[in-house]
Amino acid sequence: xxxxLQQVGYSYAKGTPFEKRALYEANASIRSGSYTAIIGHTGxxxxxxxxxxxxxLKPTEGAVRIGDVSITAATKAKELKQIRRNVGIVFQFxxxxxxxxxxxxxxxxxxxNFGIPEEEARQRAHELIRLLGLPEDIAxxxxxxxxxxxxxxxxxxxxxxxxxxxxxxxxxTAGLDPRGRKEIMELFNKLHKEEGLTTILVTHSMExxxxxxxxxxxxxxxxxxxxxxxxxVFGDAEQLKSFRLGLPRSVAFQRDVEKLFGxxxxxxxxxxxxxxxxxxxxxxxxxQ
Amino acid sequence: MxxxxxxxxxxxxxxxxxxxxxxxxxxxxxxxxxxxFLANNTATYALLLAFTLLVIFIARIRLYFLxxxxxxxxxxxxxxxxxxxxxxxxxxxxxxxxxIKIYEEGVRQGIYISIRFLxxxxxxxxxxxxxxxxxxxxxxxTLLNPLKxxxxxxxxxxxxxxxxxxxxxxxxxxxxxxxxxxxxxxxDLTSGTIKERIRxxxxxxxxxxxxxxxxxxxxxxxxxxxxxxxxxxxxxYRQLDWQWRDTLIIIIFIILVAALIWLRGGR
Numbered sequence: 365x366x367x368x369l370q371q372v373g374y375s376y377a378k379g380t381p382f383e384k385r386a387l388y389e390a391n392a393s394i395r396s397g398s399y400t401a402i403i404g405h406t407g408x409x410x411x412x413x414x415x416x417x418x419x420x421l422k423p424t425e426g427a428v429r430i431g432d433v434s435i436t437a438a439t440k441a442k443e444l445k446q447i448r449r450n451v452g453i454v455f456q457f458x459x460x461x462x463x464x465x466x467x468x469x470x471x472x473x474x475x476x477n478f479g480i481p482e483e484e485a486r487q488r489a490h491e492l493i494r495l496l497g498l499p500e501d502i503a504x505x506x507x508x509x510x511x512x513x514x515x516x517x518x519x520x521x522x523x524x525x526x527x528x529x530x531x532x533x534x535x536x537t538a539g540l541d542p543r544g545r546k547e548i549m550e551l552f553n554k555l556h557k558e559e560g561l562t563t564i565l566v567t568h569s570m571e572x573x574x575x576x577x578x579x580x581x582x583x584x585x586x587x588x589x590x591x592x593x594x595x596x597v598f599g600d601a602e603q604l605k606s607f608r609l610g611l612p613r614s615v616a617f618q619r620d621v622e623k624l625f626g627x628x629x630x631x632x633x634x635x636x637x638x639x640x641x642x643x644x645x646x647x648x649x650x651x652q
Numbered sequence: 653m654x655x656x657x658x659x660x661x662x663x664x665x666x667x668x669x670x671x672x673x674x675x676x677x678x679x680x681x682x683x684x685x686x687x688x689f690l691a692n693n694t695a696t697y698a699l700l701l702a703f704t705l706l707v708i709f710i711a712r713i714r715l716y717f718l719x720x721x722x723x724x725x726x727x728x729x730x731x732x733x734x735x736x737x738x739x740x741x742x743x744x745x746x747x748x749x750x751x752i753k754i755y756e757e758g759v760r761q762g763i764y765i766s767i768r769f770l771x772x773x774x775x776x777x778x779x780x781x782x783x784x785x786x787x788x789x790x791x792x793x794t795l796l797n798p799l800k801x802x803x804x805x806x807x808x809x810x811x812x813x814x815x816x817x818x819x820x821x822x823x824x825x826x827x828x829x830x831x832x833x834x835x836x837x838x839x840d841l842t843s844g845t846i847k848e849r850i851r852x853x854x855x856x857x858x859x860x861x862x863x864x865x866x867x868x869x870x871x872x873x874x875x876x877x878x879x880x881x882x883x884x885x886x887x888x889y890r891q892l893d894w895q896w897r898d899t900l901i902i903i904i905f906i907i908l909v910a911a912l913i914w915l916r917g918g919r
Contacts, residue, residue, distance in 0.1 A: 382663075420832050441842060453836040460826075461833035463858035473855065477838030508862065522837060 365431040365450060365529050365562055367394040367417060369588075373425035374412055386412040389426070390588045392581050399556055399563045401573035401594075404583030405608040410566045411456075413583060417532055417564065418451035419444035430530075449478045452528030454536045458519035462507040467493070467518050470507050474526040485525065492521035496551065513544050520548070524555070530562040531555070537572075549576065574598060574612040574634040582607055595632045614639040621646075661721075661821070662784050668897065669711035670782045674791030676898035680905055681779045687909050688768055693917040697767045703908060704771050704778075711782050718777070725773050729766050736762030785817035786890075794892060807883025815871070823864065830859045 374387040387409050394400050404410045415421040416428050419435050428435045430447055452474075455461070464470035468489050475485035493503060496517040502510070507518055520536065533552060537545040553576050556563045567573055573580055573594065580597040582590035584607040590597055597604070598615050610616070618633045621643060629646055633639035664670075669677075691697050708718065719726065736758050743756035780788070793810035800806050831841075834855045841852050 415832065418836060420835060445838065445840065448836055448838055451836075453833070455829070455833050455836075458833065460859055460863060461830060461837070461855075463855045473839075474837035477840065526838065 366396050366429070367431075367530065367562070367564075368392070368429040369413075369416070369426070370429070371426035372413075372416060372423040372428060374416070374421060375424050376412075378424060386586055387416075387423075388586045390583075390586070392588055392591065394562065394564065394579070396562050397560055398579050399553075399577050400565070400579045400581060401577035402564065402566045402581045402583060403568075403570065403573050403609060406568075407585075408583040408607075409586040410583050411534060412586075413588075414453070414532055414534055414564070414566050417530070418453055419447045420453075449526065450528055451530040451532065452523040452526065453532040454520055454523050454534065456534045456536075456538055458523070458536070459507075459512065459515035460519075461522070462515060462519055465506060466504050467498075467507050467510070468503040470518060471521045471525050474522055478526050480526065488525050488527075489521070492524055495524075496521055497547070513540060516540065516544075516548075527559075528561075530564070532564045532566070534566045535568065536565075537569075552576075570598070570610060570612040571614070574615065582609065584608075594634050598634070599632055618642065625650075661781065663713075663781050664784075665712060665782060667710060667712045667782070669707065669778065671897065672782075672901065673892055673894050673898045674783055674787040675795055675892060675894065676901055677779060677783055678788065678791045678795060680901050681775055683905055684775055684908075685772060687905075687912060688771055690909070690912045690916055691764075691768065693915070695915040696912050696917075697764055699908075699911060699915060700771050701767055704774050707778055708774065711778055713778065713781060718774070718781075722773065722777065729769050729773075732769060733762045733766045736765060785814060788817070789814035790888065790890070790892060807886070811883075819864075819867070822867070823860070826863055827856065827860055830856055 369390055369392040372387055372390045374385075376382070376384045376386055390409070390413060392413075402410050402413065412421065416423055416435070417430070419428075419430075419439070422435055422437055422439055424437055426436075430451065433443065433447055435444070435447070462470050464473060468486065471489035471492060472482070472485040475488060476482065480488075490503065493500065498514060498517055498521075502514070502518075507515060510518065516536075523531075531552070536552070537548050540548065549572055552563065552565075555561055556576075563576075565572065565577060577594060580590075580592065580594055581588060582597060582604070589607060590600075590603065598611055601611055601615075601619070604611065611619070612634065614633050614636050618629055618639055622628055625646060627646075629642045631638075631642070633642050688700060691700055708715065737754050738752075738758070740758035740761050741753070741755050742758070743760070745753060746756055746759065747754040783791075789810045792813060793806055796804070796806045796809070835841075839852055839855055841849060841856075844852070
């Protein structure tokens with residue numbers, strides 16, 4: 365499902381003394397099946413932008429196109445439910461949305477709301493429990509008895525359960541330990557590839573953006589200021605710095621090595637693995 | 653989604669009303685609420701309404717903002733008005749159209765009660781809009797201080813109040829977040845039968861309660877590790893200061909009551 369943002373503007377609490385402008389003329393185009401990372405400093409409008417992608421906020425100006433539905437300020441609330449069926453959001457700290465008596469019921473909440481038959485929803489819940497690496501017997505436990513990491517996984521399962529074709533992730537790994545973080549990111553990547561999802565990742569981690577995304581959108585003070593492939597975006601360190609963003613560790617290291625060796629290492633190394641092999645190749649070349 | 657709600661919110665400012673001492677403001681609003689019940693005819697209700705509008709003007713609150721924020725309550729007022737129109741059957745018959753019969757007394761009572769309600773809501777909203785929660789509790793604590801003699805835990809009550817006020821916006825934000833998460837999972841609060849709608853509130857309330865309890869626990873621990881042990885010997889950063897304008901509004905209040913008694917119809 366293609367998503368296009370045309371000159372989207374948004375103000376919170378319009379018409380009150382608390383009015384606060386969060387977005388100005390934001391533009392973006394997200395192809396179906398792509399993996400897009402949205403990066404930006406705190407308060408850059410990333411989260412506001414994300415709420416527009418499934419109609420939780422309606423733009424006060426401009427239009428958001430999701431598939432063949434267009435959302436503007438005038439769109440009625442009733443038309444939005446179908447969009448939400450197709451666009452799943454994993455919010456920051458999604459474990460706060462758990463409420464049911466059992467894990468199984470909580471995962472089934474979304475599917476049942478969207479009219480998926482109960483048996484199918486139950487089956488889907490059990491598949492997801494396995495897929496997310498949770499123990500089988502968790503299904504009948506209360507979600508409030510689980511550990512933080514498990515709660516996070518159950519909450520993520522609750523979004524995956526209705527099989528959205530677009531998956532929006534708002535810092536899905538915040539507050540997890542490094543291992544859990546990696547596992548969850550790898551899982552989303554696997555789902556993205558296997559299920560042909562359109563994935564949108566809002567993140568503070570330049571490393572995650574570099575590793576997983578094939579398109580990067582940079583937000584700054586409510587505007588969409590840069591977009592392109594990771595190579596294009598992270599190749600322009602000067603401009604990123606002006607938006608108060610840094611480089612992924614591997615790219616920063618690559619720059620240091622290049623200074624040390626006095627010659628470029630070739631292509632931008634977006635992951636540690638790429639970096640390691642680029643350095644190895646350069647060293648080998650030097651020996652000969 | 654809840655961002656328009658202004659009930660209990662504070663908007664910083666620098667008007668005459670903003671600069672009043674919280675004690676005089678609290679006292680005034682409390683006495684005003686009692687005085688509202690003195691009104692019983694057109695002149696007195698008009699006086700109350702005019703006085704309230706004057707206060708809004710002096711406090712430099714935009715009318716549009718005020719009424720927009722009070723929409724849910726205005727709805728209740730209109731409902732009360734209609735109930736009076738329909739059910740009070742006294743005085744001359746004004747409208748007789750098919751099954752709808754509206755009597756003079758119904759219209760009068762409806763308007764009176766609505767004004768009373770409106771004035772009460774407006775005055776208390778002006779109080780919270782122009783006074784920071786900390787000032788309100790400080791003022792409350794000082795005003796209630798004499799009651800310590802009869803073993804009333806005044807400091808603890810004030811603390812409870814300031815904590816509740818402090819957490820209203822936090823809980824509102826939290827509600828908004830959870831609401832968005834559940835909406836994204838296809839929960840629907842705006843359509844369906846009443847039973848379905850009530851059921852749709854559960855996914856909102858359970859997480860809200862869970863997080864409120866967790867917050868309370870965290871707060872209690874945070875207070876304890878910083879050595880909090882009640883009001884004994886505790887001093888304040890901001891001292892309250894009673895000035896000429898505070899005396900002035902008490903005098904204005906006395907004049908207002910005198911006017912109400914003078915204008916009020918005898919019974």
